[in-house]
Amino acid sequence: MLFRVVPCAAAVLLLLALCNPVAIEAKRSFINPYPRFKAIPVQADEDVGEPLFLTPFIANKSIDEGRKAARVSHSAIPADIESYSGYLTVDAATNSNLFFWYFAAKLNPNAPVVLWLQGGPGASSLYGLFTENGPFAVQNDMKLQTRKYSWHLNHHLLYIDNPVGTGFSFTDKEEGYSTNETHVGANLHNALQQFFTLFPELQQHPFFVTGESYGGKYVPAVAHTIHRNNGNARVKVNLQGLAIGNGLCDPFHQLVYGDYLYQLGLIDGRTRDQFHEYEAKGRDCITKKDFQCAFDVFDELINGDQYPSGSLFKNASGFTSYFNYLQTVPDAGDEYMGKFLQLPETRRAIHVGNNSFHDLDGENKVEDHLKLDVMQSVLPYLNELLNAYRVVIYNGQLDIIVAYPLTMNYVTRLSFPGAADYKKAPRYIWRVDGEIAGYAKEAGNLVEVLVRNAGHMVPKDRPKWALDLLMRLTHGVPIVAPHVDILLIIDRRRMGDSAGNGHDTRVWIELVPPEQGRRDAGGSGPMLHVRPEAKDTVAPGKHVSMIWQMKYWVDC
Template sequence: MAKSRGRAESTSLRTLPALPAPPDDALLPPLFICGFRPSRRLRTLFSGCRGVCIILVAAATNVKAKMTGIVFICLSRGNELFCVFLVGNVWLSGLNLMVVKTAYSGPEGTVGAMWKALFLLVLLALSPGADGLFRSLYRKAHVSRPRKGDPGQRLFLTPYIESGKLTKGRQLSLVPPFPGWNLTSYSGYITVNKTYNSNIFFWFFPAKVEPENAPVVLWLQGGPGGSSMFGLFVEHGPYIVSKNMTLFARDFPWTTTFSMLYVDNPVGTGFSFTDHVHGYAIDEDDVAQNLYSALIQFFELFSDYRDNDFYVTGESYAGKYVPAIAHYIHTLNPVTTMKINLKGIALGDAYSDPKSIIEGYPSFLFQIGLLDEQEKKYFQKQCNDCVKFIHQEKWLQAFELLDRLLDGGLISEPSYFQNVTGCSNYYNLLLCTEPEDQSYFGKFLSLPHVRQAIHVGNQTFSDGAKVEKYLREDTVKSVKPWLTEIMNNYKVLIYNGQLDVVVAASLTERSLMAMDWKGSQKYKKAEKKVWKILKSDLEVAGYVRQVDNFCQVIVRGGGHILPYDQPLRSFDMINRFIFGRGWDPY
């Protein structure tokens, strides 16, 4: 008898028996496999199947429902039917509840075909997540778990904080100096959700100059899912990692004048981790809540820094994190016993208001020569569609369209931007690819003696794929209302690198012009000031527009990763802003 060809047909969910819910008290592994003998109703569903049949039950894309993809693989052997179902945390974009039934041709009872299909689905479930708009920046810094040597154990500090053993906790969190260094720092884990065992990793460097009085500066990386170890080793921390894993001193580290707190945020980023899918943030409220818990515990452990001025800083996608946590602190400070001495925020190349940035892309990319007239028309059409999706609150469709246009992380081919420019790097107009030395720190953090020193043990370093997966609906949402309230009440610095493409200075100004805050009218009339570091300088460091406690700065010669491109100018900028030194040359 001739065998039928494989085909797909839709089937109503009502034909399926009730499914057992995945366990709610533990993180599902990448794949959970269970065999069972199907009910009569399920056998009826497969009555026309010969060989291997696969049913895919695709959960709704509303991540708030915490739904999980379920895959059935069923083997037909004559009148017998044996099914295997797989429960996995699968990202199923653009699907609502539906069932797809596929019959694969092959002889009856083909066990090999079933296991082949099973193997392919395992590979699918285990495949890494794609890179999003800003997370691609961190993909080359691969951090692996050491196969040899002793990486030590993870240090969880919350038990010491809760039991009042603060001195003991601080002593344990002290990082032994690396060879040739005499630098004090502290690191460890703070538990922010016991139900899901969600833990945030921090690395804290007291200021080199007057640490007892120096402002405490929190640094948050972008992504979503970018580790702040990137900021520490690549941008403004005390260390620079060479290709041969030697540590060099940075010329202008921010740790000179500020006590720098580097945090892997949100939960699931870098060395931060959770044991449950519900532990991942799905919006900026979740991000702020977890981070606030970590900060409160941090200032309990390091109580002598509690009264110091506190600033929240970050770049790129942290343009959402920074206003979120600042607004959370602003809201809770009046009603809680434990106050955080928030004085202001600093945002670099901030992706705070995606819609205004997306609307400005076509003209900007055309003006700097990356698009021609025809390409601009196509880009304009796609950006218009993306903005339309945002207005309709179709967040995933907007995110996916933007990805196809710029990054290409969700597709198997280069993005439109990559095709028409020939470049994968949109962080610096003068570079087509990311500099190699920006990834050296990954190998350094893989060394067992380093892991032992910073108290992370053999913890897997996450590339941020899961963090991004759960935050995708958040990606194109704006935090402008929160940022507006912060601008009305605190010092705010918003800065851009002159050579940034993906969040260019003109796109940031486009957003600022549309904001309604108490200084908005004065800002629109404010004159731009030329900024030089020294009176004797021939080179201009950048341009400043200041209104009361708000400063907008454009730094010449720098891109998206500004402190990497322009370390001295970045150092001078952040010091002038925080210490209120003005913008006149020294």
């Protein structure tokens, strides 16, 4: 049993410390793995523009006018980064609006479309944009630094603040907030149909849903909604696959922290026993469908978002962060994006006006409304989706809150064609540019991956490897194929001719079977085939160590 420590005599404190294995701090834990930003009030003399609602443009078929209005122009954003942002109304009765920021693919207009959804619940997807996989990151001087392995280089990249009430998304009424994944999926599907109406040239492109953390609920929810409703939808979404990183998908089987933390040395045997008691109680609550009880247990055990005295994990370990067991505190640099987003020029550029940014320090109404959803499973969604789409489930090796063993505890229980093959499938070493990036198994439509040296936010910790993984999903290349490196053409390295002389050139890269091209030094498997634009610049068939862009002309 846990006790809340209140101000009292030193003798009483000592007695509590002796009786209870873990001393509890008398303050709010609030170790949600996303930063809570301080609000910066908009001053009366600041020009922040007006919120841009694009649904009326779509309804009036004023597509060109709407796109022109949505174009983002900001002095800090490089001119060669094409992006659009604004609001899509998903429920007029409650004035519920989802904010999006879309980045056009830089290297290839025919690239796949990728949707990124953050977790929380209540965390803005702009966190992923600025700290994980978007075109740029915010520095402490509020300047932007371009990201070398941005996903927009070879994908049309869409971020949506989801659900309603997250980030810049908002609703005017309490009933506008989502309380379950059915509502989340319906709102996202509505927004996507509007998005593809606004950008009709993307409608036929392959579409992939990606996300992490509590996005492990959102990603299957919207994919399942598309799957079930696409036939009768006013705008078809060309869904081809999904990727979930460190996702909370099946809490009943993922509520197994005690042994893992003990094996890491972060708790002792007595605290492990406490964890086991909590975990058993949590599973019992789920079995009884008492999801409020289950949430409370999870929150007191490790989540710590709303439990006032600090989670058992926090008080036992001292950690104020739970997304990498090598880091005890959150990354202070994550907060820079909160300041940047609230600058008057940024508000004006991304068309949010003086609307509140709901990742600000304070109450999390999104989580409050989703409490009864948190401890429910989306395995039925995943089982159904695995019949029709490629599903990548990846996990950072160093995570705590959704650790690899927790993920595997539900993955091995998935029911889909290929489930039996998965359980006996070999585990392959996944390499990127010669480095061991992780380990993978594949069977049927399922790809399961462990990413080395990464925590909860894999694209942030290992950006090059994360992009390689995404490329394999979106371009249909097996991750388990031995001796195949998909190295993305982003480095823009100088190519060398047969004599070793460097030349700047433009080449066509494609993956070819071994019988059609020279084999690599290992003598097995496919390789990268290079066909130069100027035949005397690079020898055809030369094996280049670069990130691969399938069948695209690129500048190196």
